[in-house]
Amino acid sequence: MVDEPSGDKGDKKGITRRRFTLGIIIASIAGALGSLLSLLKILAPEEKGGGYVSTIKPGDRFIYAKGNNTGDYIKVSSLNIGDAVLAYPEGKTSNPANIVQLIKLDESAYKAPTHINLTDQGLIAYSAICTHLGCTVSWVEKQQSPDTSYTECFCHNRAYSTPPEVQRSWVALHQFLLHRSGLK
C-alpha cells in the first residue's frame, strides 16, 4: 500500500488515482449490497390481523375448542364451579390467538383487580395464550376447594393468579369482555 506510483506522488492536495479507484469500487459494492437490503423487507411478510392478534368481539358465542364436543356451544349449565374449558369464538377458530380459557367460579369470589363487570354468571374468560412464550395455559383443578384452582403455564411452570385472590404473584392474562350473549 505504501509504494504508490510516482505519478501520484506529485499532487498531494487532490485525490490520488488509486484512492479514487478504491472509492469507486467500495461505493459500487456498497450500492449493490444496499439494493439487496430491500429483499429483507419482502422476505419478512407482514400479515395484518393474523398471527397473535385476537379478533374476539363482544357478542361472540363460545364453542368448545377441545375434547369430544369440539364445536358445540358452551352452556353455562354444563360447567360446574371450579371448571375451566378451552373455548373459541364461533367462526373464528382459524386464528390461534382467539383461544380463551372459560373459568366458572362462585360469583361472590370475584374481587378487584378482576373486572367484575366482565364476568357473567360466575364465568370469566381469559386469553389462554401465555404472555411469555405463547404456550396454551392449562387449568390446575383443586377438587376439594374449587376456588383455589388456578391457571398454569407448563412452559415455565408458573401459576397465574386467578380471580378469587392473587395466589401467586404473576402477571394477569388479558381478560376478555364476557357479554351475556356470548353464552347460551
Add this chain to the structure above:
Amino acid sequence: MIFKWLDERLELRKFKDKFLSKTFPTHPTFLLGEIALFSFIILIITGIFLGFLYEPSTKMVPLFGAMVPSAYASVVRIDLLPMGMIIRRIHHWSAMIMIAAILVHLMRVYFTASYRKPREINWLVGLSLWGIAMGAAFTGYLLPYSNFSVTATSIAYYMAKSVPWIGDWISRLLFAGDFPSSGTVPRFFFMHVMLIPIALIGLIGLHMLILVKQKHTEPLSNKNRKEAEGGKRLIGIPIWPEQAVISLSFFFFLLFTVVLIATYIPLNPIETYGPPSPGTPVMRPDWYFLIVYGFLKLIPGNLSFSVLGGKITPETIGGVIFPTFTFVVFALIPFLDRGKGPQNYIENPLHRPFMTSFGIGGGIFLCMLVVAGYIDVLHITPEAMTVYTILSSLAAWGISYTLLRLYNRKRMEGDNVR
C-alpha cells in the same frame, strides 16, 4: 486395476503421495470429531430418503377420515412404510449424537488447550458448526407439523419476537410472517434441506482444510521422542491405510450403534402427539435445547425493563441474551487464554487449574440447566432450582480449582526434589 485406469487419466498418484500419506497422531480422544462427521453423513443419507417422501405444506388433507396438515400426513405415511419409522428415528438420533459429539469434541479441545495460536480460526469455525448444527435440528423440529412441532416452534417464535428493537422483523423473516403462517413450513424446509446443509458442508470442508494445513496437535508423549529424532513430521499413523481402516470401521460401528438405538428407543412419536391442536402438550425439547428451555423456566417472569426504547423481557434474557453470551464466551476463549508460542502439543488439563476448573464449573452450570428443564417432574420450585444451579456450579468451580492447585503444588515440589 481401477486405480491404474484412473491414475493414467487423473494423475491420482500425485494426490495419493501428497495427501494420503499424511500422518494422523494417535490418541483415543482424537476420534470425537469423526463421530460428528460420520453422524452428519448418516443424516444426509437418511435425509435424502425422507426428502423424497416429505411434503412441505400445511394444506389440510384427509388422513384416516380426519383432516390433518399434509406435512403431518406425509410423515405418518413415512412411518407406515417398511423401515420408514426406523429411518426417521435414525435421522433424529444421528442429529442428537452429532450435536453431542461436537460438544464433547469442543470440550476435548478446550481442556487440552488445543484452541491456542495458531488454531483460533478453527476453534471459531468449529463453534459455528455447533451453532449451525443446532439450527438444523431446530428447523427439523417443525417439519413433521405435529402438536409437539408447532408448540416447540411457537416457543422459538416468541423468543425471536423478544429480540429488542428488531424482534418483530426478525421473527417475520425467520418464520415467514407471524407463526403459524402457511409460509413457515416451506421456509423451514428450504433452510433444513438446502441452506443449512450447504453451510455445514462448506464449514466442515474449511475445518478439515485448516486442519490439514496446520497439522493436528500431538499428544505430549510425542514431544520427547520427536525432539530426540529432531524431526518436524508428526508422529502417528498414515491416513492410508491405517487411519482409513480405523475410521471406516469406526463409521460402521457408529452406524450399527445408531441403528440399534433407533430400533429399540422411540423418538418423536408424532402419532402420539397428534396433529396441531389447541392446548400445549407436556413436552420437552431435545437435550441441547433444554439448556435454553431450563434457563427460561428459572428466570423470574416479571423481570421486564426498557433500554433505549428496546423492551427486555424474561424471554429476551433467557432466549436471546443468554445463548448469545454463551457463544461469545466460547468464541473469546482462544483470545483470552494465549500461550507463549505456537501450541502444537495438547496440554495436560491437570496442569491448567484455572481453565480446567472454569470448564468444569461451566459444564456443571449447563448440566443443571438441563435438569431445570425437568423441574415440573422433580417438584422443585424455580427459585430453589436457581439457588441449586448457582451454588453447584460455583462449588464445582471452587473445589476443582483448589484441588488442582494443591495437586500442582505437590507436583512442583516433587520436581524440585528431583
